[in-house]
Structures are given as C-alpha cells and as structure tokens.
Amino acid sequence: xxxxxxxxxxxxxxxxxxxxxxxxxxxxPTRRKGAAVTIHEVAQRAGVSPMTVSRVVNGNANVRAAxxxxxxxxxxxLNYTPNAAARSLAAASGTRIAxxxxxxxxxxxxxxxxxxxxxxSKAATQLVLDTWDHMxxxxxxxxxxxxxxxVAGVILPPPLCESKAVCSELVAAGIPVVAIASGRFQxxxxxxxxDDFRAAQEMTEHLISFGHSRIAFIKGHPNQTASGxxxxxxxxxxxAAGIPVxxTLVQQGFFTYRSGLEAAEKLLxxxxxxxxxxxxxxxxxxxxxxxxxxxxxxVPRDISVVGFDDTPTATTVWPExxxxxxPIAAMAASSIDLxxxxxxxxxxxEARVVVDxxxxxxxxxxDSVAAPNPG
Amino acid sequence: xxxxxxxxxxxxxxxxxxxxxxxxxxxxPTRRKGAAVTIHEVAQRAGVSPMTVSRVVNGNANVRAAxxxxxxxxxxxLNYTPNAAARSLAAASGTRIAxxxxxxxxxxxxxxxxxxxxxxSKAATQLVLDTWDHMxxxxxxxxxxxxxxxVAGVILPPPLCESKAVCSELVAAGIPVVAIASGRFQxxxxxxxxDDFRAAQEMTEHLISFGHSRIAFIKGHPNQTASGxxxxxxxxxxxAAGIPVxxTLVQQGFFTYRSGLEAAEKLLxxxxxxxxxxxxxxxxxxxxxxxxxxxxxxVPRDISVVGFDDTPTATTVWPExxxxxxPIAAMAASSIDLxxxxxxxxxxxEARVVVDxxxxxxxxxxDSVAAPNPG
DNA sequence: TTGAATTTTGATAGCGCTATCACTACGCTC
DNA sequence: GAGCGTAGTGATAGCGCTATCAAAATTCAA
Numbered sequence: 010x011x012x013x014x015x016x017x018x019x020x021x022x023x024x025x026x027x028x029x030x031x032x033x034x035x036x037x038p039t040r041r042k043g044a045a046v047t048i049h050e051v052a053q054r055a056g057v058s059p060m061t062v063s064r065v066v067n068g069n070a071n072v073r074a075a076x077x078x079x080x081x082x083x084x085x086x087l088n089y090t091p092n093a094a095a096r097s098l099a100a101a102s103g104t105r106i107a108x109x110x111x112x113x114x115x116x117x118x119x120x121x122x123x124x125x126x127x128x129x130s131k132a133a134t135q136l137v138l139d140t141w142d143h144m145x146x147x148x149x150x151x152x153x154x155x156x157x158x159x160v161a162g163v164i165l166p167p168p169l170c171e172s173k174a175v176c177s178e179l180v181a182a183g184i185p186v187v188a189i190a191s192g193r194f195q196x197x198x199x200x201x202x203x204d205d206f207r208a209a210q211e212m213t214e215h216l217i218s219f220g221h222s223r224i225a226f227i228k229g230h231p232n233q234t235a236s237g238x239x240x241x242x243x244x245x246x247x248x249a250a251g252i253p254v255x256x257t258l259v260q261q262g263f264f265t266y267r268s269g270l271e272a273a274e275k276l277l278x279x280x281x282x283x284x285x286x287x288x289x290x291x292x293x294x295x296x297x298x299x300x301x302x303x304x305x306x307x308v309p310r311d312i313s314v315v316g317f318d319d320t321p322t323a324t325t326v327w328p329e330x331x332x333x334x335x336p337i338a339a340m341a342a343s344s345i346d347l348x349x350x351x352x353x354x355x356x357x358x359e360a361r362v363v364v365d366x367x368x369x370x371x372x373x374x375x376d377s378v379a380a381p382n383p384g
Numbered sequence: 385x386x387x388x389x390x391x392x393x394x395x396x397x398x399x400x401x402x403x404x405x406x407x408x409x410x411x412x413p414t415r416r417k418g419a420a421v422t423i424h425e426v427a428q429r430a431g432v433s434p435m436t437v438s439r440v441v442n443g444n445a446n447v448r449a450a451x452x453x454x455x456x457x458x459x460x461x462l463n464y465t466p467n468a469a470a471r472s473l474a475a476a477s478g479t480r481i482a483x484x485x486x487x488x489x490x491x492x493x494x495x496x497x498x499x500x501x502x503x504x505s506k507a508a509t510q511l512v513l514d515t516w517d518h519m520x521x522x523x524x525x526x527x528x529x530x531x532x533x534x535v536a537g538v539i540l541p542p543p544l545c546e547s548k549a550v551c552s553e554l555v556a557a558g559i560p561v562v563a564i565a566s567g568r569f570q571x572x573x574x575x576x577x578x579d580d581f582r583a584a585q586e587m588t589e590h591l592i593s594f595g596h597s598r599i600a601f602i603k604g605h606p607n608q609t610a611s612g613x614x615x616x617x618x619x620x621x622x623x624a625a626g627i628p629v630x631x632t633l634v635q636q637g638f639f640t641y642r643s644g645l646e647a648a649e650k651l652l653x654x655x656x657x658x659x660x661x662x663x664x665x666x667x668x669x670x671x672x673x674x675x676x677x678x679x680x681x682x683v684p685r686d687i688s689v690v691g692f693d694d695t696p697t698a699t700t701v702w703p704e705x706x707x708x709x710x711p712i713a714a715m716a717a718s719s720i721d722l723x724x725x726x727x728x729x730x731x732x733x734e735a736r737v738v739v740d741x742x743x744x745x746x747x748x749x750x751d752s753v754a755a756p757n758p759g
Numbered sequence: 760t761t762g763a764a765t766t767t768t769g770a771t772a773g774c775g776c777t778a779t780c781a782c783t784a785c786g787c788t789c
Numbered sequence: 790g791a792g793c794g795t796a797g798t799g800a801t802a803g804c805g806c807t808a809t810c811a812a813a814a815t816t817c818a819a
Contacts, residue, residue, distance in 0.1 A: 060768075098470050098804090119496075302678045325641045470776040475777055
C-alpha cells in the first residue's frame, strides 16, 4: 500500500476538515472526531493570538525567540496542520503553477503528473496543465507571455525547457521557472535533474564490467541537452577503460522508436556488429531489441541492449530493459517546492535565486544485459 | 495551446485568484489582471443572489429552469470558474476520493491521472492516489477496509475493479465506488466505460471492409471482463459478415507484450497465416508487429495488425497502430463527477444509486492496416 | 529619564464560497 | 378564504487563515 511520500508537513496527509459546523465551543479540550486542529486552538493553548501562530508557522515575520519556541511546541503537541484551503484562500496567494508539456505521450508523463500533483496538493497550490503541441517559435513566445500572466510559476519538462524562446519570455516576465530533467543547468532558470553524465558513465561501466568493448551508442535528439551529456558520459567511461570509441558505432537518434530502428539497423548491418548497444532512451532501446530479433539475434545472449529513463517501455518489451531510473515523481514534487519558495521570495522583494538541484539516479538491472557471446 | 479538455466547465482551467486585495469595487466591469471572476460578479450580472449562482453551479438544489438557464449563460459569458479553495473551505466538504491502481506502468495511467486530477481540482476535491501492488486477496480486503475509513469515494481502474473482494468490501463499507473502463456493468458499483463489444465489432468490420477474412484474434487476460466482450464483438462481426471463425486463429493472450509475442508467434508459424491480427490491446499488437518483422513480413503490406486502447505504445511502434481510442481522461473526470454526486446523495440520506455510464469510443486509423496481400 | 525609533503582538476585516434558515410566492385542500 | 405545504430565492453567518494596520512592548539615544 504505497501512497505518495510526504514532504514538508508531518507524516499525516493534509486534511481538509470535515468538521461539524457549529459547536466549536472554544473551551472543549476534546477533539471532535474528524475535526482538524485550528490555528485558534493552538493560539489559545499557547496564550497568544492566532496571528502570532500564523507567523510562527510560516516562519516568516519577526517573532521573539521565546514566543516562537512556545508556539512551536504547542503546534507539535496538538499536531496542528494548517488547512490548505483556508490558507490559500486567505493568502490570496493564488499561487497557480503551470506544468507545460509537449508530446503528451511522453512516457514518463504519468510519473511526472503524480509527483507534481501530489506536491501541489500538499501545498494547496493549484496546478494547471497545458499542452503545447505543434507550436512554432513565435506561437510558443506568445503562449509563454500569456501563461506568464495567469500563473505564478512554471514547471518545464523537456523538451520545452530547452526552448530559449520560452525560457527567456518567462524569465522576462519575471516569473520563476523550474526546468525538470533538463540535461544541463541553465544560467537563468532553476532546475531539478539527475546527473546525466554520471549516469551514462555508470551504465557504460556496467556494460564494460560484463566484458563488452564493442559498445555502440545511439545518441538522443541533438537539441536536447541531456543527449549531449549522456554521450559524454559514455565517452568518458570508454576512455577511462582505455577502450577506443569506434565512431561507426555511434549513431544519431532522435529519442523516437522509429529513429532507434534506423540507428540499430545500421549498427547491426555491419560486418562486425557491436556486442552491446547503449541507447539514449528506452524507446530507442526497445527499437534496437526489435531490430536484433528481426535479425535472429537473441537479447541478451547475442547482444546486450540498455536504455535510459526507465519508462513503461522498459518493462513492456521483452526482455525487460536494463536502464537508468530517474525519480521523476520526486523530482516533480521538489520542483513545486522550489517554485513555491521562489515565489514567496519574490513576493518579499528578494532577488531571484537560481538553484540547480541534482537528485540521485539509479541503475536498474534487468534482463537485457549479459556477457558478450564469444561465438 | 491545449489545456486539458473540459468537462462540466468552460474552456479555461480552474483559477485560484491572485487578485489585489482591496479594490474589488463591484461595479468595475474591467477584469483586473489575474483576478478571477467571483460568484458575486456572476450574481450581480445575472441579477440574482450569489446563493442562487452557487446552487446552479453545483447543479444541486431546486432552481427554476429559467433562472438556471440565465445563470448558466452568465457563467459562460464571464467564464466563471469556482474557486476551489473557497469552496472546500466553506463546504467543509472534506471530500477525499481515492484512486487506487495496480500495475503502475499501465500505459494509460497518465491519461487516467490527468483526467482524474483535473476533475478533482475542478471540484476542489482532494484526490488520494494509492498503489496496491503484489497483494493477496486478504491484503486487498484489509486495504479496502482501511481506505474506506479515510475517503468518501473510490475510483477503481482495471484490473482492480474486477476484484470481487475489493468491491464487496468497499460496498459493504457503504462508500460509493466507480469502476472505470471495466468491461461489464457490475451490479453493485457504478461504472464509466466504453462499449467494448461494439468497439471490437467495429474494428473487425473495419478489417473486413479492407477485404480481410483470415482475421486472427489475440484474446485479453481471461479474468478481465473487457477481454470477453472484445472477443464477443469480434465473433459477432465475423458472424455477421458470414465469415466462419477458424478456432486456430484465436489465441489466448494476457495483455502483456510477452504474451502477445507468444500468441503472434503461434499465429504466424502456421502454414496458412492470417492476413490480419486483431490484438485485444496495443501492447500485444505491438508484439505482433515485432514478430511479423522478425519473420520478414512487412506491416501492413503483408499483414495488418490492429490494437485496442490507443495507449502511447500505439504511436511508439512503427508503423503506428490502428486502434480503438478510449477517452480515458474524460472518463476519469466523469468518474469524479459521478462519485461526488453519489457522495452528496448519500449525505442527503438518499438511497444508493448505481449508474452505468457508457461513453463513445473511436476507431483511430493509422498505418498498420492495408488490404490483404494477394501474393 | 524622556522621546523617538524599533520590534513584537493583536484586533479587525476579509479571501470566495456554501449551510442554514427565513422568507416569498404559488399552489393546494377543506 | 383561511390554513398549509412546497418550490424558489435571498440574507446572514461563518469555514480557517492571513494582510493590514494600529497598539503595546521594547530598545536606544540623548
């Protein structure tokens, strides 16, 4: 029974009260079933005004240390959790955050959504989803300008976060932006990502540790930063192991199954085909598996294939793919956090802060890798 | 600029205001930037009280048809969207709804989530996601009992909605349940689904219209109701066209890629292979394509392959699959609606009502179908 | 020690919505 | 036509929280 992990607030998930309407007589010490602790109860118990409690809870204003301490203790005692609805209503913090995506069938969209929406609901923030498909640069600019007027922050998954047009427009509008899973740290917007370079390096090392040396690489879409980093990671690992990279073993792909098909076709048509293929994402890896099968090659006996991202595709195909897992859901949730913090800062008139949050990835070993076939 | 399709509500996605605090002088007709339309503005414009607007918007009470019409028009004109925070604060409705899923990589999960979360946020309802993987019947029972205590309604996508244990436990606890995309209308819980029988029938007719008669069928998981219906639809269409169904052309599958691989293998190993394969879902269809390719068959020139569900897989593989599209997102959103209505009814002490909501599906024609190869 | 500058605290007034109940019509029965 | 329901509507009073500003407590300088 999973549930979604918690972030900023105590173990219990936030409640939106189900209390009886009248009957909140302020002296009764017993909790009415289902009724949440309110700020008033905390205030009363601590002998301060609700306002002071509010200040303490929001860590915001200037409260004397002693008072703060007292209130915090009371909060803990009563296990008080601010009512998200009330908060966002009162604060007029109307903090809406947009999550804009293109390519709606992007495989990790579901995870992205789970994470983002969970993070948003924890913070009582409204998440606005928007799809920008088939847009020209100009349309994107316009859309960016428009969205900038109606939300307080934006989360940009790839490939949108690579669009200079979109980013600059958003930055110009002065609203905080977080790029999620974008390959490289960009100078003007914050990012939550994994270390693509390191991950690709590890994957390559993994392959090498099985004894592979003719390791082919299918590159990702050239205009996505992550593609370059993954390639560099591959190169670095190969170099570190003293294995020269055969340039004919590196093919350009575009993250699509189709492009993977073509790249793998070229790779396996060679007189001396590779013993392993490292594709820059799972779709292309799946395509490589398919090509291998078409040529009567067994995976992993005759050839090992690995992917990247750990999307549903990785476990759909057979054999299931060894790949790199990005904790997309967690990353999405942190994005919301980050954004909210920026927004608050901005409201307080502080300077824009850009952070680069790198989270841990994980090499997931499944059934698509084996030692090279000596035959 | 897409947004998510709307259901009950106008084109724009829900708003939480970002308004200036003062300065809502009620006569100014110009929208202040970022300020959302409030119920008062609608009320004033329509010349009724806010309360009446509230009633109309919630479709709830008894409002005269003329008034309702007027208010609805005004709402549409002003593009009013209720403020979720205010609503849940005032209503103290604390309505939490659980969406429980197994098999997290289920391909349409993302769409399911988009729809459900969109619907939930529209209704200011907290959506709780829960994953129940690797559970025994007993654990499921316990989990059901537990969740029943903390939420007011449950949405059950397949395969969970097929579990008698879960359903009965939930029904016994007295909380409304909506099965989504479950094949058959179940007696004790409501459902939102497409007409699987009809859809399969149409798909088969589509194949027949191309001139196919040796049409193979790969069945879905035997314990999912939709599987049976799809198979029956196929049979019905064949019978209607006067084409006898060759039993050797029907293979059992389990909705997994792997099972599709095996089924297709058997099908194409025959002396006289089919000219078309109708797989009960996209994953198995993708597997069939892969097997065909392995055997040097071109899709669709040498063999046509069609799937069901229109999951990302359908457009990932090459050629892209002709398939049946279920409007999962819209279905999820209606589920929320349905649930909310049930919950409200239940609160009003009315009897439990079970509804069966069948939505329209769509045959999506792509590149995996052609006339049978005469050669 | 006194006045002003500052920090800390509290009272008040909503945020946008809905529950509740009171009130108006308009039927109906007898 | 008085009495009684019953739809349809509106006035009022909050839901739990925070913005705002005024008041109180504290500090500091002179």
